[in-house]
Amino acid sequence: MEINTILTPVLAEKLVVLKDNIKRFPKVSIAFSGGVDSTLLLQVAVSVLGDAVLPITVNGAMLPKSEFAEAQALAKAIGAIPLVLEADVFALENFVKNPTDRCYHCKKFIFTQIKDAALANGYEVILDGSNLDDMKDYRPGIKALGELGVFSPLKESGLTKQDIRDLSAYYGLPTATKPAMACLATRIPTNTPITPAALAAIEAGEDFLKSLGLSQYRLRLLGDTAKIECDPDDFTTIIDNRLALIDTLKNLGIKSITLDLAGYNCGNMNG
Structure with a gap:
């Protein structure tokens, strides 16, 4: 991916902090959906750690087939080959019943599989694309990430959704203008x-x-x-x-x- 825009001093500093947060680890696995956030995270992680990055994509009925295909193509363009896990979310009672905390149960279910796969492949650190703006919305799934020890470097680096889109444009990522997606x-x-x-x-x-x-x-x-x-x-x-x-x-x-x-x-x- 080519870098094709100029960063403001504030955003440039946030990018330095993001890279430093990723450099804390010798190798990382990334929960990769192909969305705006996880794509930028994968791009920066690969630029910092090279091939010591394992993207993990969970495929299931909650993810549109077109999104899954786009995610695979994006990862390849960035220079990483995702590990794909198949998840049967209909085997999860609290997904099917759809209670108010469904997202918590679903995230716990999915990220447990991601963590198990990461550890099985020798990756002890799991990153996800949560950002600062996610803290303002109703997102019960974030609790599950904390329980499983998932690290969110975009959030920890103070990046908002707009920051992530601006950095995506800086890296020439097609997701810079991609509409927001959700399960x-x-x-x-x-x-x-x-x-x-x-x-x-x-x-x-x-x-x-x-x-x-x-x-x-x-x-x-x-x-x-x-x-x-x-x-x-x-x-x-x-x-x-x-x-x-x-x-x-x-x-x-x-x-x-x-x-x-x-x-x-x-x-x-x-x-």
Whole structure:
């Protein structure tokens, strides 16, 4: 990846701190999803530690297939080959039941597998891409990371989400402008059971929205009703393609499709 932008003095200093935080360890494993945060973390770690970095990607129904494929390509471009673990999240009762602390149970389940795989391959240090802004949102999964001893160097280095996007642009990473992503289960209201069919419908619907070139979007599933959230600037695109969208979703068993006039809002299903 080429470096193609100039850093501000403040951001340059944060990058120095980030590199120093990673240099504390002779080798590290990284929970790598291919999202904005973990991609920057992998890039910087490889620049500091070279091949002493093992990215670990957990693949399962909660991760869109397109995201998994993009993650593999990104890691290869950075110069690292991920270890891929398959996770059956439907074997986890507290994932299926979808309680308010589902994310805690799911993170504990997934990161336990990551930790076991890292240790089995000789990596005692596990890093993740949590950042400073994550502390402002409702994220019960962060508790699980602490319990398992996962280190979050982006957060510890004082990096916000915007800092991470700016550094990603500095390194020439395609994720610099990538829309925020989250587990597909976040599209389902708390205490509504999560099923394979529900996640498949959400994934297919969001793949269609992605194909339209939307800047940011979510397809929330409320029973047999799909609620689309997107930037208000993209409302016209939704309306122009509504017939194809209706066909796509109704073929998946969705009976009603709505457009949220309030637009996209991160965390709408929290609590």
